[in-house]
Amino acid sequence: MSVDKTTVAKIARLARIHVPEDRQEQLAGELNGILDWIAELDEVDTENVEPLASVTGHGLPRRADAVTDGNRVDEVLANVPETASGFFVVPKVVE
Amino acid sequence: MSDILSLTATEARAALDKRDLSAVELASAYIGAIEETAALNNYVAVTADHALEMAAQSDARIADGSAGLIEGIPVGVKDLFCTAGFASTACSRILDGFTPTYESTVTANLWNAGGVMLGKLNCDEFAMGSGNETSAFGPAVNPWQAADGADLVPGGSSGGSAAAVAARSALLATGTDTGGSIRQPAAFCGVVGLKPTYGRCSRWGIVAFASSLDQAGPFSRTVADNALMMQAMASHDPRDSTSADEAMPDLTAALDKGVKGMKIGVPSEYVMDGMDSEVVALWERGQAWLRDAGAELVEISLPHTKYALPAYYIIAPAEASSNLARYDGVRYGLRVEADSLDDMYGATRAAGFGEEVQRRIMVGTYVLSAGYYDAYYLKAQRVRRLIKNDFDTAFQSVDAILTPATPTAAFPVGRKVDDPVTNFLNDIFTVPANLAGLPGMSVPAGLNADGLPLGLQVLGRAFDEATLYSVGRVIEDAAGFSALPARRAGGAS
Numbered sequence: 001m002s003v004d005k006t007t008v009a010k011i012a013r014l015a016r017i018h019v020p021e022d023r024q025e026q027l028a029g030e031l032n033g034i035l036d037w038i039a040e041l042d043e044v045d046t047e048n049v050e051p052l053a054s055v056t057g058h059g060l061p062r063r064a065d066a067v068t069d070g071n072r073v074d075e076v077l078a079n080v081p082e083t084a085s086g087f088f089v090v091p092k093v094v095e
Numbered sequence: 096m097s098d099i100l101s102l103t104a105t106e107a108r109a110a111l112d113k114r115d116l117s118a119v120e121l122a123s124a125y126i127g128a129i130e131e132t133a134a135l136n137n138y139v140a141v142t143a144d145h146a147l148e149m150a151a152q153s154d155a156r157i158a159d160g161s162a163g164l165i166e167g168i169p170v171g172v173k174d175l176f177c178t179a180g181f182a183s184t185a186c187s188r189i190l191d192g193f194t195p196t197y198e199s200t201v202t203a204n205l206w207n208a209g210g211v212m213l214g215k216l217n218c219d220e221f222a223m224g225s226g227n228e229t230s231a232f233g234p235a236v237n238p239w240q241a242a243d244g245a246d247l248v249p250g251g252s253s254g255g256s257a258a259a260v261a262a263r264s265a266l267l268a269t270g271t272d273t274g275g276s277i278r279q280p281a282a283f284c285g286v287v288g289l290k291p292t293y294g295r296c297s298r299w300g301i302v303a304f305a306s307s308l309d310q311a312g313p314f315s316r317t318v319a320d321n322a323l324m325m326q327a328m329a330s331h332d333p334r335d336s337t338s339a340d341e342a343m344p345d346l347t348a349a350l351d352k353g354v355k356g357m358k359i360g361v362p363s364e365y366v367m368d369g370m371d372s373e374v375v376a377l378w379e380r381g382q383a384w385l386r387d388a389g390a391e392l393v394e395i396s397l398p399h400t401k402y403a404l405p406a407y408y409i410i411a412p413a414e415a416s417s418n419l420a421r422y423d424g425v426r427y428g429l430r431v432e433a434d435s436l437d438d439m440y441g442a443t444r445a446a447g448f449g450e451e452v453q454r455r456i457m458v459g460t461y462v463l464s465a466g467y468y469d470a471y472y473l474k475a476q477r478v479r480r481l482i483k484n485d486f487d488t489a490f491q492s493v494d495a496i497l498t499p500a501t502p503t504a505a506f507p508v509g510r511k512v513d514d515p516v517t518n519f520l521n522d523i524f525t526v527p528a529n530l531a532g533l534p535g536m537s538v539p540a541g542l543n544a545d546g547l548p549l550g551l552q553v554l555g556r557a558f559d560e561a562t563l564y565s566v567g568r569v570i571e572d573a574a575g576f577s578a579l580p581a582r583r584a585g586g587a588s
Contacts, residue, residue, distance in 0.1 A: 003461070015416060015460040016423070017453055018441035027457065030515055034458055037516050038405045038471070044478050051476030052483060054307060055293050055532030056337050057557070063333065075196040079427035088425050091436045 099124040100585035104320040118153035118167030125169040128584030141214040166209030171265030174215040186230040189447025199300025208327035217255030225521035227254025238262035238580035247505040250280030257284035275525025278537035282500035282550025293532035294339030297332035305414035322346035349561035355389030360493035364400035384573035409475035416459025500550035
């Protein structure tokens with residue numbers, strides 16, 4: 001499962017990080033170094049072992065289905081790079 | 096008082112209550128100390144005026160008899176915690192200019208207990224690193240110096256926090272620990288650091304790195320001060336669904352309990368090839384101290400130890416790639432304009448994230464991508480269960496586990512490393528506790544031949560921080576660690 005330049009470009013696109021072409025080769029090398037090392041886990045027999053996603057030992061708590069917060073438009077928009085009429089502004093998406 | 100900076104938090108609390116010292120005097124001394132040690136780059140923002148205002152309020156509360164647990168004590172805050180009205184950047188360019196409108200639960204708890212905020216402390220970008228060298232503000236420097244005078248890293252990611260407490264520019268400091276980010280810098284800087292049980296401290300308002308591993312904790316110069324701060328910062332918080340509704344015992348009561356009759360485990364798998372002989376010697380000394388204090392030392396086995404790091408470097412980047420998806424140039428922080436929305440995302444994230452963060456997001460994205468999810472992510476989660484099972488088994492026969500905190504002492508700033516994996520090895524002794532959700536404490540226990548601090552780590556059962564404080568205190572007393580770093584504030588005091 002070796003990562004090449006094409007795979008780096010694909011991952012970069014999935015991660016929404018612009019990786020210039022002249023960086024892709026080096027990054028592929030670094031990722032392979034990490035992935036080769038991680039492959040050590042293949043030695044471990046995990047047959048019939050359930051994946052552990054949470055160590056809390058308790059389920060997710062539930063709260064009443066009621067409004068507990070809101071009316072904070074100014075706070076929500078306080079750090080927005082670009083805003084207009086109480087909205088987030090992004091480059092045009094729909095033609 | 097000429098030696099204000101040498102008071103521990105516990106001593107300062109007593110001096111404040113006796114009116115030998117005012118909170119404003121104490122805060123002023125620390126603001127001076129921050130200026131004196133500015134070259135260490137431990138602070139990324141100093142909130143001096145705010146500190147003096149908070150200190151004046153503390154003095155008023157002390158006067159009217161309503162002082163809190165850490166009333167008037169100056170506290171530095173890792174820049175990973177959101178502080179209302181003060182820039183909070185995770186030491187990343189992508190959060191440039193971000194000023195939260197809300198306060199993290201942990202810092203709110205500290206201020207409610209009377210803590211005085213000194214400023215924001217340097218850390219690795221998004222807490223990803225073991226040397227505080229990935230910070231957008233440049234590296235924080237350890238107040239301990241190499242024999243040749245070279246600058247050393249304070250460790251990371253909570254490097255500024257550990258360094259400031261050691262340099263006497265903060266009396267207490269907050270940190271976060273995802274794979275060792277409190278315990279490793281504590282060891283490198285010769286201070287006490289605790290990673291509590293997962294769920295003890297609310298994660299609400301802390302910039303997320305890997306949510307199933309992240310946990311906030313205290314830095315201090317002594318074990319007693321650490322207990323005091325931990326008591327103030329932990330709480331059950333409905334705003335963090337993983338926050339534990341477990342009562343916290345009186346931690347200061349645990350300090351003098353001793354270890355008589357306790358069983359302390361020594362895991363044979365923590366003896367690593369090529370381990371620093373001074374670290375091995377310190378570990379053995381630690382075992383002897385606990386034995387002399389009446390504990391029974393028991394050899395235990397944690398068979399999956401060597402798989403903790405590779406499992407961690409799947410799980411943590413996977414969670415990070417998901418958590419860091421929110422930095423999109425739309426809602427807060429940096430934005431690099433582009434013609435299309437996708438290009439805006441890509442350009443913003445390329446400019447805003449540093450190299451290490453980009454690399455980890457890429458690894459995380461890869462291991463979660465179609466076709467690899469089972470082979471990497473689920474595999475790592477299965478190994479994580481085996482690691483937790485190892486600890487569950489061990490804790491059936493021991494009360495605590497003693498290990499070295501780090502494989503080496505602090506290394507030089509700018510050390511060239513060809514392979515990113517080499518840097519990961521710093522966390523070899525600390526990562527397992529994060530995967531298992533267990534509490535761990537790093538206690539300064541001695542100096543190496545170069546005069547640099549080394550630490551011992553004590554691991555405990557979930558929600559049994561109290562035992563760590565009992566064991567930590569015995570190590571502290573036996574070690575008699577009193578050496579001071581060369582580059583500290585208040586020099587001769």
